[in-house]
Amino acid sequence: MSLPNPVTWAVPAFVLLVLAEMIAVRLGARGRYDWRDTGASLLMGFGSTLAGGLVAGAIAAIAYALWQHRLFDIPVTWWTVALCFILDDLAYYWFHRTAHEVRWFWASHVIHHSSQHYNLSTALRQTWTGFLSMSFIFRLPLFLIGFDPAVVLFVGGLNLIYQFWIHTEVIDRLPWGLEAVLNTPSHHRVHHGTNPRYLDRNYAGVFIIWDRMFGTFEPEAERPRYGIIHNLATFNPLLIATHEWLGIGRDVLAARSWRERWMSLAGPPGWREGSTAAAIKAAAGVTGAPVGPAHPAE
Amino acid sequence: MLVALGSLAGVAVLVLVAWTLGFRDTPRLDEALAERLAADLAPGFRAAELTLADNGRAALLRGSDGGLLLLFGVGDGWVTRQVPAAAVTRQADRLAIRLPLFPRLELPAPAWL
Numbered sequence: 001m002s003l004p005n006p007v008t009w010a011v012p013a014f015v016l017l018v019l020a021e022m023i024a025v026r027l028g029a030r031g032r033y034d035w036r037d038t039g040a041s042l043l044m045g046f047g048s049t050l051a052g053g054l055v056a057g058a059i060a061a062i063a064y065a066l067w068q069h070r071l072f073d074i075p076v077t078w079w080t081v082a083l084c085f086i087l088d089d090l091a092y093y094w095f096h097r098t099a100h101e102v103r104w105f106w107a108s109h110v111i112h113h114s115s116q117h118y119n120l121s122t123a124l125r126q127t128w129t130g131f132l133s134m135s136f137i138f139r140l141p142l143f144l145i146g147f148d149p150a151v152v153l154f155v156g157g158l159n160l161i162y163q164f165w166i167h168t169e170v171i172d173r174l175p176w177g178l179e180a181v182l183n184t185p186s187h188h189r190v191h192h193g194t195n196p197r198y199l200d201r202n203y204a205g206v207f208i209i210w211d212r213m214f215g216t217f218e219p220e221a222e223r224p225r226y227g228i229i230h231n232l233a234t235f236n237p238l239l240i241a242t243h244e245w246l247g248i249g250r251d252v253l254a255a256r257s258w259r260e261r262w263m264s265l266a267g268p269p270g271w272r273e274g275s276t277a278a279a280i281k282a283a284a285g286v287t288g289a290p291v292g293p294a295h296p297a298e
Numbered sequence: 299m300l301v302a303l304g305s306l307a308g309v310a311v312l313v314l315v316a317w318t319l320g321f322r323d324t325p326r327l328d329e330a331l332a333e334r335l336a337a338d339l340a341p342g343f344r345a346a347e348l349t350l351a352d353n354g355r356a357a358l359l360r361g362s363d364g365g366l367l368l369l370f371g372v373g374d375g376w377v378t379r380q381v382p383a384a385a386v387t388r389q390a391d392r393l394a395i396r397l398p399l400f401p402r403l404e405l406p407a408p409a410w411l
Contacts, residue, residue: 015308019315026319034323034373035316042309050302116375121312231377233370233400243399250398284341 045124063149070146092205095138107244108133123167193224196284199277326354349408
């Protein structure tokens with residue numbers, strides 16, 4: 001079967017919402033923009049779309065090849081699509097967590113975190129090398145379970161669209177208990193923060209319940225400082241896209257043992273220079289204790 | 299091809315709007331700001347000495363523990379790097395600093411280094 005790519009249809013809304021947020025910030029709403037940073041973010045988004053187009057055929061081929069060996073024949077109905085959306089979001093949680101905890105995956109994902117700003121244009125700052133790091137493998141179980149690849153890719157697009165609007169400082173907190181269930185601007189600001197207590201927290205895509213379940217939830221308690229531990233000194237899209245890969249290459253070449261080589265590739269980001277999230281939290285006296293289901297919901 | 303060109307045009311329009319709306323700060327450092335930013339961005343660092351770039355967009359600071367910290371302007375923000383002594387070379391009254399994935403910088407050479 002064939003389903004539309006919802007992201008393509010959402011692009012005009014993305015553009016209008018970025019414009020609206022810029023004007024709101026100019027009029028005094030909370031937030032920051034910088035024309036160079038915005039340009040870099042948008043060019044990263046443009047390049048990501050091109051890169052995605054180049055590998056879309058290969059990913060679809062892998063998806064359909066696996067689907068031929070599916071465990072169940074799952075019909076396409078409203079409830080199977082809804083179930084697929086939820087399970088895809090769970091797969092996204094584990095992709096995202098791995099992308100922060102394993103340098104090979106971080107090398108692609110770091111691009112999204114490389115802005116010191118947090119606004120709707122930051123949402124569009126996306127990787128060019130997701131295929132290289134094989135981030136698609138986290139969705140493969142869905143094809144093996146038996147969800148139609150077209151449905152999986154469709155709900156993946158919806159997930160991506162949802163995550164656009166939470167990249168803003170304009171919205172404080174959501175009403176009606178939504179903060180307990182959904183990933184919101186407040187929860188995701190924490191995720192983009194480099195404050196020690198915010199490192200490696202709030203990996204959710206749509207449903208924040210995964211972080212509450214797996215002990216990675218952190219509420220927004222202090223103003224986040226956005227970016228990465230070693231912020232980039234450039235707006236050059238090519239360097240933004242490749243800087244962590246270059247760092248991996250440099251560290252692997254400088255490694256003096258196989259363990260060092262392995263950890264340079266698959267250890268936590270910052271392992272070589274001792275600036276992992278765990279080390280930073282320890283130095284700052286942040287316990288890093290899991291905040292799971294027992295944590296009171298907002 | 300047409301879609302790609304349209305997307306690039308959209309990028310250009312949004313960047314132009316951002317510039318037109320005034321999101322184009324390029325702050326300059328003075329000694330007080332450099333010390334405050336260093337303490338803020340590099341927790342635990344206490345500046346003892348510093349030298350400012352001629353254009354106010356960078357500073358090299360020496361901490362009370364002797365460590366060197368570079369403060370560098372990127373857009374309307376700042377980045378910091380710890381600087382190993384080997385990355386700094388002195389040529390007459392100028393310092394050149396070379397770090398991986400970082401622009402080559404020149405600053406006035408201070409008496410303290």
